[in-house]
Amino acid sequence: MKAVTHRIREVFEEAGASGAVHARRIGTGAIDTPAADDVEAAGTAGLAEVNVDADARVVLASVFKIPFAVAYAREAAAGGLDPAERTTVTARDRTGGVGTAGCADDVEMSWRDLAMFMMTMSDNAATDVLYRRLGYRRIQAVLDDVGLHSTNIIGCCEDLFATMAADLGVSLDELGPAFVEAGPERIWKLSVLDPARTSASTPRDLTTLLAAIWTDEAGPPEACDEVRSIMAHQIWPHRLTSGFPGDVQVAGKTGTLPAVRNEAGVVTYPDDQSYAVAVFTRAESLDPCQPRIDAAIGQAARLAVEHLRGE
DSSP, rough: OHHHHHHHHHHHHHTEEEEEEEEEESSSSSSSSSHHHHOOGGGGTTEEEEEEEETTTTTTTGGHHHHHHHHHHHHHHSSSTTTOEEEEEGGGOOOSSGGOOOOOSOOEHHHHHHHHHHHHOOOOHHHHHHHHHHHHHHHOOOOOHOTTOOOOOOOOOOHHHHHHHHHHHSSGGGGGHHHSSSOOHHHHOOGOOOOOTSSSEHHHHHHHHHHHTTTSSOHHHHHHHHHHHHTTTTOOOGGGGGHHHSSSEEEEEEEETTTTTEEEEEOOOSSSOOEEEEEEESSOOOSSOOOHHHHHHHHHHHHHHHHHHOO
């Protein structure tokens, strides 16, 4: 039988993309050091991870919102933020997209509902309002406490959009039309597509964070429980979820940019065994619609998890 990593690479290649994957059991022994790529052993014999370029630097896109959610939940659990307190999302934060980011009028909402919108539908405005309330220091504290040494976050969604505007030589208000008019050569050179110049991490760091959330090591138990609950309500079924049968629960967070399609999450089987999976892809084209790559994310995740399960 072909090595699982080879089959995963084939899935990405057939979809017109390259990809990096890390999958690990949760609560079944620690993974202290990187394992060799292409490890082959039956899940029943104790294989703890599947690694396909798991230590390669990758663009996070909106997957960076996972540590934001942890920072919010930790601050709420510590009493530094009242989850029910209401705030207003105004025109200052309307970056476009779903949720409050695309609303025509001001929206008043609680902090916990903003956190829900940030994670379940990837609401960029909700993310930025929460970020300004929390501050960068609390986000970085999550990375430091969990030991995510390969993860770097440069700011919120507005900061990412600002780099795109700067790269295209326009103001933030002019970004939309300028992006539409920019040719492929300029788009490929954007900072947001370069892990050395934008918020970036590794698949291994993401599964480390997810495992810490699912074992109450990323913060107080009530904070980790809130993040798990929020992630379980994500509304997008076309990536990780598409690879698993209906009796498998998936809690995840997607990330999307030109040529970038990602998802990191936890899949839990009916036997209550959970697996953290992080899948990051880069398309060969800038086509905004890439259903084959979306499906490949689910296929790659399932191949990795089934291998861990010895199936």
